[in-house]
Amino acid sequence: MNNKMHLEFPSYSQNESFARMVISAFVAPMDPTIEELSDIKTAVSEAVTNAIIHGYENDIGTVYMDAEINENKLMVIIKDNGKGIEDVNKARQPLFTSRPDLDRSGMGFTIMETFMDSLDIISNPGEGTTVIMSKFINTKK
Amino acid sequence: MNNKMHLEFPSYSQNESFARMVISAFVAPMDPTIEELSDIKTAVSEAVTNAIIHGYENDIGTVYMDAEINENKLMVIIKDNGKGIEDVNKARQPLFTSRPDLDRSGMGFTIMETFMDSLDIISNPGEGTTVIMSKFINTKK
Amino acid sequence: MLNIEYKYGGDYMDFKIERDNNCLIVSLEGEVDHHNSEIIKDKIDDGIIKYHARNLILDFSSVDFMDSSGIGLILGRYKKISALDGNIYIVDNEKLKRILEMSGIYKIIKIFDSLDKAREYAGR
């Protein structure tokens, strides 16, 4: 089974749940387990939240979500044109956050990495951030 | 409350249900009644199905869905780059279908018109079709 | 509060085809759209031929979504079974009344509010 989708929405925080519902609907035909679906929703929620609060900070910009299914492999790409990340390696470290003032825990990238099979981050200051994640779904069929 | 979204997906028939779920998730914050939600899902289903079976016929093309919420007004635009409609007035008539061989009932546009508050169709042969629908949601608040 | 149900394989529909004497009973559950109609259409038509069915009951009582593809599905089966001098009956539910009404189905096909009633009527 192959499929793909492209979604764009403004960086309102209420769209975090919208993005989770869209990815859930998109992967449903892969018949994921409840755990697999929960992992995917959580990873998407982290990446979309980061685009909203870190990428666009107090502005409203556009968040892009692309997803693709190739056989039993899911790929999800979350992109923003926001402020970008200076040091990606530092940002990936567990508990690192630039916004402790916002009660951020610094666990976002760690969760994406743990809940998905791969995580790539492409980012440059002033050029926005692209997060590429993939996960294999165990097909029971 | 204002919001918008842009979605693109290939014209596989399994994406009819995907489009319905996306529009459901998008309008959920407007707190529609079950009837309003059902009307919107049905109208979207009709327009997306038309893009898939009439617009792209046996090819796979891209279906575009845009939606916008302005206060209590929902606008949905479904677009394809498919074969287009020669005579839009004729196509809008109840029971008119160019594909009785596919068990089409010719009720698609009639349903969109009845279930939504407005329906506009922009189409030219060879240039694809754009269907623009809007509906006011009764806010209980 | 509304629910969306994710069914196996993303088809959001279950169906069952049974034979009861000379009656073919097709029970549908979930969502009837173009994608799903294509899946069951041929199976119903095969069933009509295979079982020499004279009566066809389409039970939509557990269907919670139907668009005009469902109307096309009904009208197509109506034509098939009428050509064989058979009859078609529909079991509907509250959610489907508006779309069935609009498309004139009530004028040409007998509708019941339960499968038992349809079966009883068909078996007269």
Place this chain on the structure above:
Amino acid sequence: MLNIEYKYGGDYMDFKIERDNNCLIVSLEGEVDHHNSEIIKDKIDDGIIKYHARNLILDFSSVDFMDSSGIGLILGRYKKISALDGNIYIVDNEKLKRILEMSGIYKIIKIFDSLDKAREYAGR
């Protein structure tokens, strides 16, 4: 088969803040993400001040989705109540164990599997 629930206003979360002697009990239901955390954070902090709460119980037993914003919510409240020499307790459920474990919450905060147990412990 999975369900998505659409709640009033699209917030997908309900919460209740109660006072029980010197204990503030916050019960959450639904989804805890950044959007929802922002909504309840200030209400919890106001409650702590208003009721001079010495113990804070965050009851997540009816939460079916939580991302790292929930971790931030917990750690932020932990800091606030600790600064006031108070204690914080969490009621979790199976779905949340992995994310709570990962983020080290179990090492610094006492977790219970029911609100009654948390309340009993807090009231010692």
